[in-house]
Amino acid sequence: MGNATALLDEELICMDCKAKGRQELLRDLAGLLYEKGYVKDGYADAIWEREEQFPTGLATKGIQVAIPHTDAKFVNKPAILVAKLKKPVVFKEMGSEDKEVEASMVFMLALNSHDEQLDALSKLTEVFSDESVLRNLYSAPTAFELLARLKIILG
Numbered sequence: 001m002g003n004a005t006a007l008l009d010e011e012l013i014c015m016d017c018k019a020k021g022r023q024e025l026l027r028d029l030a031g032l033l034y035e036k037g038y039v040k041d042g043y044a045d046a047i048w049e050r051e052e053q054f055p056t057g058l059a060t061k062g063i064q065v066a067i068p069h070t071d072a073k074f075v076n077k078p079a080i081l082v083a084k085l086k087k088p089v090v091f092k093e094m095g096s097e098d099k100e101v102e103a104s105m106v107f108m109l110a111l112n113s114h115d116e117q118l119d120a121l122s123k124l125t126e127v128f129s130d131e132s133v134l135r136n137l138y139s140a141p142t143a144f145e146l147l148a149r150l151k152i153i154l155g
Contacts, residue, residue: 004080004119004120004123004124004154005150005151005154005155007078007079007080007111007120008079008080008082008147008150008151008154009079009147010143010144010147011036012032012033012036012038012079012080012081012082013081013082013083013084013143013146013147014029014032014081014082014083014084014143015084015142015143015146016084016085016086017029017083017084017085017086017106018085018086018087019085019089021089021090022051022066022089022090022091023048025083025085025089025106026044026047026048026051026068026108027044027048029068029081029083029106029108030043030044030047030108031044032081033079033081033108033110037076037077038075038076038077038078038079038081038110039074039075039076039110040073040074040075040076042074043070043074043075043110046070046071046074047068047069047070047108049070050068050069050070050071051068051091054094055091055092055093055094055095055096056068056069056091056094057090057091057092057093057094057100057101057103058093058094058101058103058128059093059099059101060128060129060131060134061131061134062131062132062134062135063104063105063131063134063135063137063138064088064101064102064103064104064105065101065103065104065105065106065107065128065134066089066091066101066103066105066106066107067106067107067108067109067121067124068106068108068109069108069109069110069111069117072111072112072113072114072116072117074110075110075111075112076112077110077112078110078111078112078116079110080107080108080109080110080111080120080124081106081107081108081110082105082106082107082108082146082147082150083105083106083107083108084104084105084137084138084140084146085103085104085105085106088102088103088104089102089103089106090102090103091103104138105134105137105138107124109121123154127150127153127154133153136149137149137150137153
């Protein structure tokens with residue numbers, strides 16, 4: 001994936017999302033990807049099953065995030081869905097048995113190759129390591145503005 005920005009689309013920026021918990025949130029976001037034709041039937045279940053086994057919450061500074069993703073076989077066309085949450089949703093922390101993360105942003109990956117997934121994750125990890133960048137993204141007032149800021153950052 002030479003260009004992470006090619007995976008972004010304004011129709012996949014969800015502003016002020018609400019959910020009672022991570023299962024509802026993941027199903028809603030996966031449903032949006034399915035509705036728009038990015039993923040196959042089964043993607044939502046696969047995302048949830050993977051999240052239960054391999055949590056994706058990151059205890060990033062300032063704004064905590066989650067990066068749910070699953071196997072490439074469920075993807076029709078690659079994309080990154082970005083959700084800015086109205087209230088944080090609790091995710092389990094990546095690599096931990098019991099630590100929790102209150103995610104305020106979710107980056108749901110729908111990528112159709114392992115290399116693409118690794119590349120996207122490494123680019124996003126750079127974003128996540130900078131508290132001011134995350135705060136800047138979270139403070140975007142509109143989907144268009146969030147997308148514009150993300151495209152500049154991922155360049």
